Amino acid sequence: MTGLAKPAVRWGVTHGLPRAALRVAARRGDLQARLFVESATRPTRALTGLFDEVRAHGSLSRGTFSYLTASHAVVREVLGSNDFRSGITPAAGMWGRLAEWSAAEFLHPMTPPSLLVTEPPDHTRYRRLVTRVFTVRAVENLRARTTEIANELLDALDPNDEVDLAETYCGLLPVTVIAEVLGVPAAQRRQVLTLGTAAAPSLDMGLPWRQFRRVDAALAAFDRWLAEHLDHLRAHPGDNLLSQLVAAREDGVGLNDMELRATAGLVLAAGFETTVNLLGNGIALLHDTPGALATLREDPELWPNAVDEILRVDPPVLLTGRTCARDTTVAGVAVPEGAVVTTILAGANHDPAVFEDPERFDVRRANARDHISFSAGRHYCLGAALARMEGEVGLRVLFERFPGLRLTPGATHRTTRILRGYEHLPARLID
Numbered sequence: 001m002t003g004l005a006k007p008a009v010r011w012g013v014t015h016g017l018p019r020a021a022l023r024v025a026a027r028r029g030d031l032q033a034r035l036f037v038e039s040a041t042r043p044t045r046a047l048t049g050l051f052d053e054v055r056a057h058g059s060l061s062r063g064t065f066s067y068l069t070a071s072h073a074v075v076r077e078v079l080g081s082n083d084f085r086s087g088i089t090p091a092a093g094m095w096g097r098l099a100e101w102s103a104a105e106f107l108h109p110m111t112p113p114s115l116l117v118t119e120p121p122d123h124t125r126y127r128r129l130v131t132r133v134f135t136v137r138a139v140e141n142l143r144a145r146t147t148e149i150a151n152e153l154l155d156a157l158d159p160n161d162e163v164d165l166a167e168t169y170c171g172l173l174p175v176t177v178i179a180e181v182l183g184v185p186a187a188q189r190r191q192v193l194t195l196g197t198a199a200a201p202s203l204d205m206g207l208p209w210r211q212f213r214r215v216d217a218a219l220a221a222f223d224r225w226l227a228e229h230l231d232h233l234r235a236h237p238g239d240n241l242l243s244q245l246v247a248a249r250e251d252g253v254g255l256n257d258m259e260l261r262a263t264a265g266l267v268l269a270a271g272f273e274t275t276v277n278l279l280g281n282g283i284a285l286l287h288d289t290p291g292a293l294a295t296l297r298e299d300p301e302l303w304p305n306a307v308d309e310i311l312r313v314d315p316p317v318l319l320t321g322r323t324c325a326r327d328t329t330v331a332g333v334a335v336p337e338g339a340v341v342t343t344i345l346a347g348a349n350h351d352p353a354v355f356e357d358p359e360r361f362d363v364r365r366a367n368a369r370d371h372i373s374f375s376a377g378r379h380y381c382l383g384a385a386l387a388r389m390e391g392e393v394g395l396r397v398l399f400e401r402f403p404g405l406r407l408t409p410g411a412t413h414r415t416t417r418i419l420r421g422y423e424h425l426p427a428r429l430i431d
Ligand code: HEM
Pocket: 086, 115, 116, 117, 127, 134, 266, 267, 268, 270, 271, 272, 274, 275, 278, 315, 316, 317, 320, 321, 373, 374, 375, 376, 378, 379, 380, 381, 382, 383, 384, 386, 387, 388
């Protein structure tokens, strides 16, 4: 029983109590709480009415738990501002002490030293070590290999049978690419994918107890696997990013052991747990929008724009948040130090002040690339160029090889609140 005391307290502080409070607030109509409740059961495209309601309350409004914005200008401003920092500061007093006492012993993407919740100078140091691998030029060198991987995955499917594209294609393409970049042996990729997928709800708040325990187990197993993998690379370095990170550490200028595992783990997991959704959401949008594929067949140069339009309309990440570092004013609203602002990325992407007729999916949209699906400011997605390239190659290879592809009934969405996409996407590849 003692072994369960810490997880039980941690669950209570970070999930159980917020979950109960949010459910009560949702019944009272609190917009953030409604977003919490509705995002678990409805796909993002069914939430756009709620984003409109948020905007109707002002470009920055105050909810029971945090400030809230679905305005493109304000989301950008907050994410780019030095008055805000990432992560949520633990509460003061008893709650803070309980959170500290019950902290997990394994790495968590929302706990330092994860890049996502670290700020300069450490953030600058971690990012500097990894960015060069993900520059546009470096990513272009991976295009040919990504095309090969996409074709190999499609070769393995039986075109006469119904296939689940989420499982057999969208999930496997990004994990294979990032695993090669990072030097994860082929035999371990399925295991990494399984652990990463099981850990995906770790970005969510308000998990029920059983799910929280499953996610904890997956995070702990992922951490153990990473430690072993890094040990292996220490003994057998290869031509990959993780071997370089390990070497940098050994030169005394790099990361300590925990920083190394956190950075490697985040790059690896972020490298597939989001792009899987870009592919799945993209297949569904292109399939369901009359004329979209015909336009791309006529003018294949539009593919990169189509990928940005998919990211705009149905983004893989619903929202993020920032904590106010000092008293400030945003959009005329005073925001005190310590307040949390929830920035709804999907809401910003549907802001009619920037995107005309925002619900319409239009592969020719001139300003599709102005979406905020990769965040903004210091934490702008490190893998944006890689994700765009994988999206373009993955979707194009699929639809060019199987122009008659037809989605069949039975598609289901993941229930994760932050990461948005399909759990199952059944299809027939040929008519
Ligand atoms: C379509 C696919 C992707 C989407 C929509 C996406 C989205 C995002 C978003 C929204 C953030 C910032 C969160 C915040 O500001 O709080 C982020 C950060 C990050 N992403 Fe991505 N991502 C994608 C693919 C990738 C890939 C392929 C990689 C791997 C190379 C990656 C690696 C990272 C890392 C390491 C960070 C942390 C950056 C930092 O905090 O400084 N992402 N991503």
